[in-house]
Amino acid sequence: YKATKLTINESKIGQRAVIVLSDGKDRSCNNCNIFKQDETVTLGSANLVPIFTIGVGIENDLDEKYLLRLATSTDGQYIRADINSVRQKFQEIQNTLKTQYVLTLETKTDNAKAGKLKIRVNTKSGPDEKTFDYAPKGAVAPAGPAALDIAIRVNGAPVGSNMPILPRDAKVAVEVTPKNVTPARIDFLLDNQPNPRDKAPYVFEFTASYAPGSKHELKIQAVTDPAKPDPALARTISIDMQSGSTAVTQVTPPCNDIVCLISNNILTIVGIALVLVGLITVLAIILLRKRKPAPAPENAGGINAGMTFLGGATNMDFGASSSNGGGGGTVVVREGGSTNLGTNLSSGVGMSNVAAPSTQVWKDDGAGGEEGPKTMVYRPGKAIFEILSGPSQGLRYEMGKPGEDMVMIGRKLSTGTSSAQIKVDSPYVSRQHANFIIEGDAVYIEDLNSSSGTKVNGVRISQRTLLAFGDIIEIADMRAELKRVK
Numbered sequence: 074y075k076a077t078k079l080t081i082n083e084s085k086i087g088q089r090a091v092i093v094l095s096d097g098k099d100r101s102c103n104n105c106n107i108f109k110q111d112e113t114v115t116l117g118s119a120n121l122v123p124i125f126t127i128g129v130g131i132e133n134d135l136d137e138k139y140l141l142r143l144a145t146s147t148d149g150q151y152i153r154a155d156i157n158s159v160r161q162k163f164q165e166i167q168n169t170l171k172t173q174y175v176l177t178l179e180t181k182t183d184n185a186k187a188g189k190l191k192i193r194v195n196t197k198s199g200p201d202e203k204t205f206d207y208a209p210k211g212a213v214a215p216a217g218p219a220a221l222d223i224a225i226r227v228n229g230a231p232v233g234s235n236m237p238i239l240p241r242d243a244k245v246a247v248e249v250t251p252k253n254v255t256p257a258r259i260d261f262l263l264d265n266q267p268n269p270r271d272k273a274p275y276v277f278e279f280t281a282s283y284a285p286g287s288k289h290e291l292k293i294q295a296v297t298d299p300a301k302p303d304p305a306l307a308r309t310i311s312i313d314m315q316s317g318s319t320a321v322t323q324v325t326p327p328c329n330d331i332v333c334l335i336s337n338n339i340l341t342i343v344g345i346a347l348v349l350v351g352l353i354t355v356l357a358i359i360l361l362r363k364r365k366p367a368p369a370p371e372n373a374g375g376i377n378a379g380m381t382f383l384g385g386a387t388n389m390d391f392g393a394s395s396s397n398g399g400g401g402g403t404v405v406v407r408e409g410g411s412t413n414l415g416t417n418l419s420s421g422v423g424m425s426n427v428a429a430p431s432t433q434v435w436k437d438d439g440a441g442g443e444e445g446p447k448t449m450v451y452r453p454g455k456a457i458f459e460i461l462s463g464p465s466q467g468l469r470y471e472m473g474k475p476g477e478d479m480v481m482i483g484r485k486l487s488t489g490t491s492s493a494q495i496k497v498d499s500p501y502v503s504r505q506h507a508n509f510i511i512e513g514d515a516v517y518i519e520d521l522n523s524s525s526g527t528k529v530n531g532v533r534i535s536q537r538t539l540l541a542f543g544d545i546i547e548i549a550d551m552r553a554e555l556k557r558v559k
Contacts, residue, residue, distance in 0.1 A: 074109040074116065081120045090170055091117070093126045093143070094159070097134030098524075110139060111273065117147035124149040125166045129159055133500050136524065138246070141231055142274055145224040146250050151231055219254035219305050221295060223247065229500075236291075238313045239281045244501070244550055247310070249275040249293060254306065256295040263291050268531075278501075278525075280463055280550050286316040456516050456542065456555050458482075458509070463551035464499035471558065473511040480509040481521075482548065501525050501549030509540075516540045516555065525549040 080089045117124045124147040126140040137151075144151040150169070154162045176192070187208035194201050223234045226246040239245065249259050250273075261268040261277035268277055283289060288311065295306035455473025458480075460466050465485070472480045472494075483493030484502040492505065503523035510517040519537040520527040528547040529538050540546075542557045 074113045077113055077116050077120075077122055077124070080122055081116075086121050089122055090149070090166075091122055091124045092163070092166060093124060093140070095126065095128055095135065095140060096130040098136050110143075114143055114146045117143075117149075121148075123147050126151045127159065127162055127166075128153050129156060137226070137229060138248070138274070138276065141224055141226065142248055142250070145222060145248075153230070219295075219303065220252040221293065221306060221308055222250040222252060223293070223308060223310075224250070225310075236310050236312055238315050240315050241282065241285060243281045244278070245281055246276055246278045247291065247293075249277075249295070251275075251295055251306070254295065254297060256297050256306065257299075258296050260294045260296060261291065262294070264289050265292075278550055281312065281314065282462070283312075283314050285314055287314050288312065289314075455511050455514060455558070456540075457558055458495060458546075458553055459556055460497070460551055460553045461545075463549075464502075465497045465551065468495070468497075470495045472509055473516065478511045480511075481505060482507050482509070497548070497551055499549055499551060502551065506548055510537065518546065523548075 076091050080091055083089075113124075116122070124143050126144045126149065128135045128137055128140050128151070137153075141151045143149070150166070152162050152166070174194075178190075187206060189204055190207050191202060191204045224247075225232050225234060225236055226248075227237060227239065228244050236245075247261065251259075258269050258271040259275040261270065263277075263279060270277065277291075281289075291310040291312060293308040293310070294302055297303060297306070456471075458470045458472060460468045470480070480495060481493040482495040482497065482502075483491055483505050484500070485491060485496035485498040486504070497506075501524075503521070503525070505521045506523040507518055507520050507527045510519065517537050517539055518527065518529065518534070520534055525548070526533045528534065529540065530545050531547070540555050542555055544555045546553045546555065
């Protein structure tokens with residue numbers, strides 16, 4: 074911002090530009106508003122200062138969305154570079170700035186009215202033209218027609234304003250910058266599905282997970298008056314998917330030995346083995362549930378207690394450590410719940426250093442003496458977080474199990490250890506993106522100042538938000554649902 078102001082004060086239009094080199098966000102910044110990001114875009118655009126941005130270093134550390142918006146909104150250019158190509162990219166910008174034509178014209182008007190000037194330039198890629206408003210001294214130039222500037226990125230790389238033919242599962246970001254108009258919102262309709270954005274930067278992101286060769290449509294409408302849509306503030310972008318590649322037919326030689334037969338049918342063998350294991354497990358569960366605990370011998374050092382795991386595990390016996398033959402008990406554990414058995418539950422149960430159950434039901438033996446059998450019921454989690462689409466699709470995480478009152482969602486790292494319990498394999502998800510907070514039967518979500526933000530039912534959140542079953546949570550290019558534990 075300071076460089077742009079200094080450039081405006083010290084130079085003339087047509088003889089000035091600003092070049093920004095960035096190696097990533099300043100993560101130690103406590104108040105990043107001092108950088109005046111939006112003010113810089115407005116200042117450069119209004120005073121005809123083109124800003125060229127060069128992103129250097131690790132892609133995940135760069136704020137490429139802002140670098141691209143800063144460049145395209147001021148008629149500059151965003152360039153991606155590694156550390157060895159910075160000098161070359163800088164020289165390319167210098168050569169671009171040297172190729173300029175300064176046009177000076179003298180107007181002769183009697184009434185000093187504002188007018189329009191059309192300039193046409195013949196380039197190697199063909200002719201291009203633009204119309205500008207001008208005004209002699211004392212006249213007020215009109216603001217110019219309302220328009221939309223569009224910048225598109227595919228898999229993080231800028232491609233201009235025209236959508237290329239997309240490969241399957243391409244990550245697409247479309248950013249719209251209104252010119253000479255301030256809309257109430259901008260509607261992005263992907264195949265007629267609305268995705269409104271009500272504040273700048275107006276960015277719509279989606280994953281093109283469509284069938285090869287299929288065609289789709291993205292409609293963009295800047296809304297200033299909902300009753301009267303302005304055609305000048307509407308754009309339609311066609312989305313074409315790449316056709317599927319032609320399969321190459323390969324001839325497989327016949328198998329003449331056992332090793333060849335096994336290697337060619339490994340998937341079939343594994344499938345059969347899994348089915349057999351499943352059948353054996355089900356049969357074992359049925360047989361074990363029919364078993365009854367054997368009566369304990371008199372004067373024994375303890376009474377064995379049956380442990381039943383509902384959901385597929387086997388009965389297990391644990392001995393009592395009490396010398397007076399303290400009471401045994403039954404532990405009921407629901408599938409997905411904790412299997413810890415409690416600390417110092419009674420003198421008759423020899424267990425320690427494990428978490429206490431969520432509910433304990435005590436029963437008197439009826440003789441006024443020692444306590445009788447005890448049933449300890451372990452509760453399942455409060456809710457299930459299931460990813461419906463995008464990266465890590467199908468991932469399910471049951472949160473709110475006993476002892477778990479906070480769950481973090483973040484990016485899955487290729488190196489190092491992530492502190493997040495839910496790890497999403499996406500470069501657009503921050504390392505520490507959002508927290509789920511479990512308080513009693515309530516589940517809340519809060520964003521951890523992530524770069525791409527967190528949305529609940531299409532609305533970006535800025536503070537802790539109470540969730541309900543069925544709520545849709547959007548994090549970067551991932552879409553998930555909070556579901557009830559069955």
